[in-house]
Amino acid sequence: MILKRIQSWLINEVVPPVVLFAIVVAIWQWCVVAYRLKPYLLPSPLAVGQAIYNDASLLGRAVVYTGSAALCGFFASLVIGTLIAFVFAQSRRIRSSGYPYFIFLQTVPIVAIAPLIVRWCGNGFQSVVLVAFILSLFPILANGTQGLLEIDPNLLDLFRMNNASRWQTLIKLRFPSAVPGLLAGARTSSGLAVVGAIVGEFFVGYGSKRFGLGYLINTTNDQLQIDRLFAAVLTSTLFGIAIFGLVNLISVTILRRWYDGPVEDQK
Amino acid sequence: MTEQQSNLIEARNVSMSFSESRLALSEITCSVKTGEFVSLLGPSGCGKSTLLRLFAGLISPTAGHLAVAGMAPEDARRTRCRVAFVFQESHLLPWRTVAENIRLPLELRAVARAEHEKLIRNSLRLIGLNEDDARKPPSSLSGGMRMRVSLARALVTDPELLLLDEPFAALDDVLRQQLNEDLVQIWLRRHWTGLFVTHNVAEAVFLSQRILVMSRRPGRIIAEIVIPFPYPRSPELRADPDFARLCGDLSRRLREAAQ
Numbered sequence: 361m362i363l364k365r366i367q368s369w370l371i372n373e374v375v376p377p378v379v380l381f382a383i384v385v386a387i388w389q390w391c392v393v394a395y396r397l398k399p400y401l402l403p404s405p406l407a408v409g410q411a412i413y414n415d416a417s418l419l420g421r422a423v424v425y426t427g428s429a430a431l432c433g434f435f436a437s438l439v440i441g442t443l444i445a446f447v448f449a450q451s452r453r454i455r456s457s458g459y460p461y462f463i464f465l466q467t468v469p470i471v472a473i474a475p476l477i478v479r480w481c482g483n484g485f486q487s488v489v490l491v492a493f494i495l496s497l498f499p500i501l502a503n504g505t506q507g508l509l510e511i512d513p514n515l516l517d518l519f520r521m522n523n524a525s526r527w528q529t530l531i532k533l534r535f536p537s538a539v540p541g542l543l544a545g546a547r548t549s550s551g552l553a554v555v556g557a558i559v560g561e562f563f564v565g566y567g568s569k570r571f572g573l574g575y576l577i578n579t580t581n582d583q584l585q586i587d588r589l590f591a592a593v594l595t596s597t598l599f600g601i602a603i604f605g606l607v608n609l610i611s612v613t614i615l616r617r618w619y620d621g622p623v624e625d626q627k
Numbered sequence: 628m629t630e631q632q633s634n635l636i637e638a639r640n641v642s643m644s645f646s647e648s649r650l651a652l653s654e655i656t657c658s659v660k661t662g663e664f665v666s667l668l669g670p671s672g673c674g675k676s677t678l679l680r681l682f683a684g685l686i687s688p689t690a691g692h693l694a695v696a697g698m699a700p701e702d703a704r705r706t707r708c709r710v711a712f713v714f715q716e717s718h719l720l721p722w723r724t725v726a727e728n729i730r731l732p733l734e735l736r737a738v739a740r741a742e743h744e745k746l747i748r749n750s751l752r753l754i755g756l757n758e759d760d761a762r763k764p765p766s767s768l769s770g771g772m773r774m775r776v777s778l779a780r781a782l783v784t785d786p787e788l789l790l791l792d793e794p795f796a797a798l799d800d801v802l803r804q805q806l807n808e809d810l811v812q813i814w815l816r817r818h819w820t821g822l823f824v825t826h827n828v829a830e831a832v833f834l835s836q837r838i839l840v841m842s843r844r845p846g847r848i849i850a851e852i853v854i855p856f857p858y859p860r861s862p863e864l865r866a867d868p869d870f871a872r873l874c875g876d877l878s879r880r881l882r883e884a885a886q
Contacts, residue, residue, distance in 0.1 A: 514718045517685055521712045522735040522784075523705050532734070536722045618722040618764075 403587035411591040418576070419595045426557045426572030427599065429485060433492025434553035438546060441497050445504030445542075449534065455505070466498040470556070474563035483564055488572070491560030496549035500542060507541025508534045540619055543611035550607040554600040573599070634658040634694075635708075635788060635820045636682050641691030642845075643677055650845035651677050655691070657839055657848055661787075664814055664821040666831035668877065669841030670885040675824045676715075678846070679790050682822065683712050695788065711786035713794045717773035719765040719780075726751070726761035729780045736784060750783040753813055771802040778806075782813065791823045795830065804862065807833050811860050828877045832870060833860060840877065842884045850880055 385405045391397065392404040399407060412419065444462075448455045470491055481487045511534060519529045561574025576592040637658035644650045651674040659665045667675040680686050681693055684701030695703035695710070704710045711732070719728045729747050738746070751761055754775045765773055774794060781789060795803040807830055814821055825831050831838050832854055840850040854873070856864060864870055 512718065514714050514716070515720070517680075517683075517712065518714070518718060519735065520685060521683060521704070521710065522732045524735045528735055532731070533720075536720065539722075 400584050400586050403590055407587040408590040408594065411585075411587040412594065415588060415591055419573075419591065422571065422573045422576050422592070423595060423599050425485075425570050426488075426554075426561065426574065426596075427603075429488040429560070429572065430492050430553045430557035430603065432489040433556055434496055434546075434550055436489070436493045437496040437500050437549050437553065438542075440493075441500030441545070441549075442504050442542060444501050445508055445538070446530070446535075448501075448505045449508035449530075462498055462501055465494055470495065470559060471563060478564050481564075485565075485570075487564035488557055488560040488574075491564060492553045492556035495556030495559075496553040499548040499552065500545040503541040503545030503548075504538055507538030510541075511537050536618075540615060543614060547604065547607050547611055551600060551604050554596075554603050558596055633661055635661040635663075636695045636700075636822070637693075638678070638681070639692040641678075641681065641688045641693055643674065643681065643686075644689050644845075652681075652688075653845040653847050655846070655848060657851075659820055659822055661820055662818055663837065664823070664835050666823045666825055666835040666838045667841060668825060668828065668831045668838050668881065669846060670843050670881060671826055673841045673843050673884075674846030675826075675841055676792050678841075679712075679792050679822060679824050682788075683710060683790050685712075708788055709784055709786045710788045710790065711781035711784060713777055713781045713789070713791045715793045715796055717765070717770075717777035719773060719776055721765055723765075724761065725756065725763055725765065725768070725776050728765065728776055729761075729783050732780060732784045738784070746783050746785075750779040753782060753816070754779040755809060771798055771806070774798065774806065778810075778813075782817070785817070786819050789819045789821050791821065793824050793826070796825070796827070803827075803830065804833075804865070808860075808862060810834060811858065815858055828874050828881065829865065832873055832877065833864065838877065840880055840884065843886075849884055852877065 388402075389405050392402060403411075444458070448458060473494075474491075477487050477490055481490055508530075515533055515537075516529070519533055524532070557572065558574040558577070561572050562578055565572065565575055573592055573596045577589060577596070580586075580588040580592060638655050641652060641655040642650065643652040655678060667678060669675045677686070681688055682695060682700055684695070684699070684704050693700055696708040697703075698707060700710075719725075720731065723731070726747055729750055730743055733743050733746060747761070751757070756772070756775055756779065760768070760772065765776065768776065774797075777794070795806050798806065811834060821834075823831070823834055835854055838850075838852045838854065839848050840852065841847065842849045852873075856867075856870070
């Protein structure tokens, strides 16, 4: 039964994108050879593979560094975003006073405040975490606030009929009702945290002996090592997908187990 | 049922409007005695659910006087009288199992933990659910079962006043009749005071001692019918010619009221 499901999953979900990937790589290799493209414009897939192989330990360490920054930023968003959502859910006045500033955080270009971040926190890991945090905060905050407020009015009546306190309603009704929304926010945020960590390294990540994917992308580009640049970009992408997939898996599991199922279809 | 014949709930000249122009209830005067089972019967949208929510203290009337156990409904519910409300749909919390859903009112009312298991078991048995069902999530239950759980949740605090807002309206006829029979049994055993809102004539007649018939919006009480059939009521009652006659008479009044 389970084997059959895994088999059908492999055939339907895994094989087609892998085949497409192989075709694209083949065309790419063919183009590079046939048109004699300069390696500083487009390296061949083989060269990129070679670069990944050569840089494996470097890329590994970079993933760990960027990944830790992304995860720190993501967890900070999860905790702080949820807490702010709790505060926002308390009154319309608090919401309308606070909301514009979080929209400001969401929309301000990170390049614009990077100098400030460096001035306040210095270059290095803590600043990269801060950028990842700023970029990933808003989806959790917005989805969480919405989830805490959009409660089935009949359930609120049920709690009132049982003379529930504000606190009991918050903990036993509002928070559990908001979990699907928070998870949807967390999925978006997880991707943004990875982007935030990589972009953060561009602007605020120097000055430390350890470095991550963003730094690698930046320096290999400067040194025209395009094969290594490709290797770093590819690794970043795979890493982003992995984080998104992990958060998605956790969220679907929670929704299956404790709720009526995922809010939206997985696909 | 007749330990006390005082009114547990009463309404005097109660009017309710949700906006300036639309009156939902007009000059309602009615009462339910302690231990009595009364149905509010009326066409859809006549304001019968609104009247129930007024007695629950969930909303306040625009004019008139309402009392539960001699106090304002909300104060009564907080201090003097255990009131439970059963909604049109089951409204179970999906993240809690059946037993945990039934436990919810006990948690909210800070009933001693040691009492919980016994009360939940009693409530489950009363409503005809077994220990296996208790461990299931609500999503795995049928509509009828969910409504049973919703009833068990209302009954777990041993309410003195049970307000039911068309609880079986979404169920098919066979299920509805079964649950009607069970509800009568439970009422006979537990002696709560019941106010049951419905638009189903046969259901109102089968369950109640007395029926208050309401007009269409703005709702007024246009008739009060005492149901003569003795308890316990068996399913055979539905085949009784007197039952059919009473239902026919009520249906006619309801049609007139809806015009």
